[in-house]
Amino acid sequence: MKNTSTYHKGQAVPLNRDNIDTDQIIPKQFLKSIKKSGFGPNLFDAWRYEDEGYPGQDISNRKINKEFILNQEKFINSDILISKKNFGCGSSREHAVWSLMDFGFKVVIAESFADIFYNNCFNNGLLPIAISEHEISTLLDLSNKRKEIEIDLQNQIIFVEDNEIAHFEIDPFRKKCILEGLDEIGLSLTHSSEIKEFERKHSLKSPWIFNKESD
Amino acid sequence: MSFTLYDKLWNLHEVSQREDGTYLLYIDRHLIHEVTSPQAFEGLKLAGRKPWRISANIATPDHNVPTTDRDKGIAGINDEVSKLQVVTLDDNCKEHEILQFDIHDKRQGIVHVVGPEQGLTLPGMTIVCGDSHTSTHGALATLSMGIGTSEVEHVLATQCLKTSKLKNMRVNISGELQEGVTPKDVTLAVIGRIGTAGGTGYAIEYAGSVIENMSIEGRMTVCNMAIEAGARAGLVAYDQTTEAYIKDKPFTPKGEQWLVAKEQWQDLVSDSEAQFDKEIEIDGSFIAPQVTWGTSPEMVSDIDGVIPEPNSESIRHALSYMNLEPGKKIKDIKLDQIFIGSCTNSRIEDLREAAKVLEGKKVSESIKRAIVVPGSGLVSQQAIDEGIDKIFIDSGFEWRAPGCSMCLAMNPDQLGDGEHCASTSNRNFEGRQGYGGRTHLVSPVTAAASAVEGHFVDVREYLL
CATH class of the missing domain: 3.40.1060.10 (Aconitase, Domain 2)
Incomplete structure (x- = not known):
């Protein structure tokens, strides 16, 4: 029997494809916003709808692509996304993470993640979990059967119906940040005196880096 | 002890190790554009923080700027949402006294073209920007990385990137x-x-x-x-x-x-x-001219190759999106648009090489539109001084004002639904260059020669 401290429990939607790039997650026309919220309706816009979306539009009149998995009846209300290799590749746009979260996703599980996207997730509290190809295919299968997936972040285990499906790796501090929501900038600023001291030595050694204007 | 170039650059900038095991890496230069910075500046303001070192920052608008009617400046941006983003960059730079090459400045351009061109990118520096193509600056022996908006805010506030070693x-x-x-x-x-x-x-x-x-x-x-x-x-x-x-x-x-x-x-x-x-x-x-045929840059072929048989769901999906059949020759792909530009290929040498191919030739009548977008105002001026703009225009290309343009199509330069484009940009993702658009990544000379023929050609034979 398990002894779990559940971080999240929910149903998952499988996006069975490699290399899902951030242009697909949130197309460029929506990056014009100067806010961090409101991107959810346009998550995977080109796949979710049959027409071309634009910012500020009334989505209630748009034609839904019923084939796309996020629109299929049985996957509505999923808040875990499952995908394959290199999820979040391409553009550094943090809007990709904001739109996944705004849509309601709490966790993304994939075989691997692109570096910048992976960092962006932690900076916003979206939990990315990387597990093996074999474990992903088990989860894809179970999510198709609408089994609830349970994430025990403390012990780094994914359960389905009390069975352990996968153990995952996560940096201990990042785990702490997700669980406790720490202020990254505030934490770095506790090192202010070291930064100043570094800067002083650095400017003595390579003063041109600190030049203010071109001559 | 022996070190790699990366190790040396790292060691020159490591400030300290945080309690979590990650490092604070000092950032010498921070490049800013309008798309990934507004939320970072807002975050700073909400937390009551100020930029750590103003002179480390340099900004220019590039993603949203139109490539026509630039004499109108910001008024020339018809899309109100795009306009607000460019105005917001102006406001943030004014408020914090950050040096900006604004939309009127002759030095304005794609941030990754402008940095090296101005000597703002110098060897030995650490450079970040809220843009994944910041890797460009590594060509000058710098450690340069793309970052997300939260990291932009972190760098503004602390002059450091919180990171792990690669x-x-x-x-x-x-x-x-x-x-x-x-x-x-x-x-x-x-x-x-x-x-x-x-x-x-x-x-x-x-x-x-x-x-x-x-x-x-x-x-x-x-x-x-x-x-x-x-x-x-x-x-x-x-x-x-x-x-x-x-x-x-x-x-x-x-x-x-x-x-x-x-x-x-x-x-x-x-x-x-x-x-x-x-x-x-x-x-x-043994490297031949390359052409991408799919929706990921790894879906790439030699110019004399054919579209492969799909062996995965990803490739099947890509071929369906691109409307290409396995076995079709790359050279038989007909083109609708040509784009020469982007932070990958919009510098003077790119334009010179493409112009050499185009000189005395005409863009095929089957091509609906061919545009060339110089990487910066100064690249554009240099090209004009060398008469390169005229070669492009005479061959049937449209000569545009600098910016990211159709690389990601945030401005009005876009592909139509289903159109195939020979593009010198860096990403062939679905819809990247316009809704339903089909991008093939190529070099400037392959783009130029293919513009003349209306389909892909082997530029090696073309140059003979």
Whole structure:
């Protein structure tokens, strides 16, 4: 029997494809916003709808692509996304993470993640979990059967119906940040005196880096 | 102790290790554009914080700017949402007294073209920008990485990036490139070889005779697409070519500082005994002009190749999106639009090479539109001074004002639904260049020759 401290429990939607790039997650026309919220309706816009979306539009009149998995009846209300290799590749746009979260996703599980996207997730509290190809295919299968997936972040285990499906790796501090929501900038600023001291030595050694204007 | 170039750059900038095991890496230069910065400035304001070192920052609007009617400035941006983003950059730069090359400035352009051009990118620096193609600057022996908006805010507030150390990969490209084979073909061939996740977790140093003989602009093209191989950073060692390029740029150190800097920069090479976690060997003599056929940069072929049989759901989906059948020859793909531009290929050498191919020729009548978008106001001016704009215009290209333009189509320059485009940009993702648009990534010379014929051609034969 398990002894779990559940971080999240929910149903998952499988996006069975490699290399899902951030242009697909949130197309460029929506990056014009100067806010961090409101991107959810346009998550995977080109796949979710049959027409071309634009910012500020009334989505209630748009034609839904019923084939796309996020629109299929049985996957509505999923808040875990499952995908394959290199999820979040391409553009550094943090809007990709904001739109996944705004849509309601709490966790993304994939075989691997692109570096910048992976960092962006932690900076916003979206939990990315990387597990093996074999474990992903088990989860894809179970999510198709609408089994609830349970994430025990403390012990780094994914359960389905009390069975352990996968153990995952996560940096201990990042785990702490997700669980406790720490202020990254505030934490770095506790090192202010070291930064100043570094800067002083650095400017003595390579003063041109600190030049203010071109001559 | 032997060090790689990446290790040396890291060691020059490591401030301290945080309690969580990650490091604070000091950032010398922070490049800012309008799309990924507004939320960072707002975050600063909400937390009551100020930028740590104003002079580290330099901004320019590039993603949203129109490439026509630029004399109207911001009033020329018809899309109100785009306009607000550019105005917000103006406001943030004014409020914090950050140097900006604004929409009216002749130095405005794609941030990754502007930095090196101005000498704001200097060897030995750490450089970040809220843009994944920041890897471009590694061509000048810098450690340069794309970051997200939260990290933009972190860098503004602390002058440091919170990060972990990357692993070292070296890609050795030996031999000599064939005539008509360009840095773009080299970088695409590397991606074809290692895949779009091949460099994840690594900094890639490009080395070997092909890189040593390459111009700085060519090295920028190669490093630009390190991110398309999954690597946040691309790097090339400092050498005489780097020194010659950087000398006398507006922000390059002068006088005594120049002499000291030049001396320091000599060390910006990997030690001969340095250990890499991974090494890839490629014979550059065998690289052919490259063309992508799918919706990921790793879906790439030699010009004389054919569309492959799909062996995965990803490829099946890509071929369906691209409307291409397995077995079709790359050269038989008919084109609707041509785009020469982007942070990958919009510098003066790119334009010169493409113009050589176009001189005395006309863009095929089957091409609906061919545009060329110089990387900056200064690149544009240089091209005009050399008469290159006229060659493009005479052949049927539209000569546009600088910006990111159709690389990501945030401005009005877009592909139509279903159109095939030979593009010198860096991403062939679905819809990237316009809703339903089909992008084929190629070099500027392949784009130019294919514009003339209306379908892909082998530029090696074309140059004979």
